[in-house]
Amino acid sequence: MNILVLMKVVPDVVEELEVGSDGKSLDTSFLRTIINERDDHALEQALLLKDKHGGKVTLLTLDAPDIDDVLFTALAKGTDRAVKICGVESVQSTQTAVKLFGDVIAKTPDLLPVDLILTGVSAIDDLDGLMAAPIAHQLGWPYTGVVTHVTLADKTATVIKEFAGGVRGEYDVPTPAVLGIQAAEKPPRYVPVAKVRAAMKSQTIETVDAPAVEAATTVEVQQMAKPQVTGHAEMLEGSAEDVAGKICELLAKRGLL
């Protein structure tokens, strides 16, 4: 049972984001990136399946600053093979990312066959599409998204997909398949720094050159800006004690205490 996980990084929104000089994209000069959280869950789900069924987990990423740390951490967690696609500038189009991943999957020896391709169901920068469905379409494989549980048996993945209001649905998906992971069955595992350092010494990251792909052209960003605020909270200032007192007064005035 072999699984390929697709991962990309996204801007860390804990940091202040600024618009670049072109007015159409993010200013990348001081941009900090982190793993797309849903992709991290996809990796964890793959590792949970490996724990249960054996097999190999391969992680494929687009190159990015600090991506080697991400890949060595994944290797320390139990990933068997880490591959990064080099020679890509900051990819700000999901359609372009799909083309890059799709081309590399098709042309790189030994990435296929696998039983499952897992990736995060969405990312905060997915302006022109989501990753999993078009990858599945390219391969001619079935796809299911918003997945939170995966059970494998006899060429079938039984998956649970989230709807709304806590209602979920159970599906049988024949493998090989592509799944968009919303959340792994358990939180992404912690790995001690010492284990990551050991992985850095004993394991290697493979690289493949980015194929030449045409950028997506049918979605054109005219302008990027911070949201225009139509309403804003009345801000309460002071020490924790002060604001607690102010909130208490407000609640009393509204008849909530």
Next chain:
Amino acid sequence: MAGNIWIVAEAWRGQVSEITFELLALGREVAGQAGVPLEAVLLGSNARELAQKLGAADTVLYADNAALADPVPENAAAALAQLIKERQPAAVLVPLTNLSVDVGVVLAAQLNVPFLNYCKNLKADGGNLTATCVLYGGKMEATVTASAKPAIIGILPGARSVEQGRSDKAAAITDVAVTLAAPKVHFKKYLDPETADVDITQKDFLVAVGRGIQTKDNLELAEDLAASLGGAVCGSRPVIDQGWLGLSRQVGKSGMLVKPKLYVMLGISGAPEHVEGMKSSQCIIAVNTDAAAPIFNVAHYGVVGDALEVAPALTEKIKARKG
């Protein structure tokens, strides 16, 4: 503009989802600007009476097929792809719900066009469609032209009000036929939520925790505050993913829709997926260390500060006041 504006109606377990009416309201505006008819597409099985609720559209295209009874995105996408090829709409608006998003992305993949995501507003200007899309967890908005034909556009919940999209007008229903092959993916059953210890949808006072709560141990601070108010603790997605709170306590897109009298938010930045579930709360107080957190555009009162300090201070003040 060549081609009509379509909205994909979402019907689920015998009901038209509220977001359908939001899309009808937005689609009505866009169709008016473009000078073309608005058409709603309803896919289902024995669901004709639901089509009658969609009178805000000029026409309802209703496809009745036994294979459309269950939520199987590839069937719905295949049906839409057939109708799109026959009728050539300019744009197809798809609800950005967990149920419908897969229909939109599979459809876009089949038609080899982008799926324009996170759209909160859409305008037609001459022959162009211009969308406003929410990115980076609500921290940026992109103004985007979508020139694909058709443009497949995922519309965020709350783009317009439900009331705007309701109509007493009798829907003009056109029955359309679709031919569907056996799907690769098989729907087995719904899993309804297990009975919860607390029904957060019925609580007047909720204390919601997010990533800013940092550790499971700190949940106690939120529980103390909720107890002082006579309410309950709920959470955003990261807290549920960590296993710190059960699924029944999740507020937002996949979780519950709550409308309490008071919603106190500790360390929640205000991603659209969470706001969707709590924006109708009567009084919202947000505590967050990030002064630029989008939640301050939604909350009534805000505190830039450490939730781990404010929560216990507030608990003490409330206890003292209540005696």
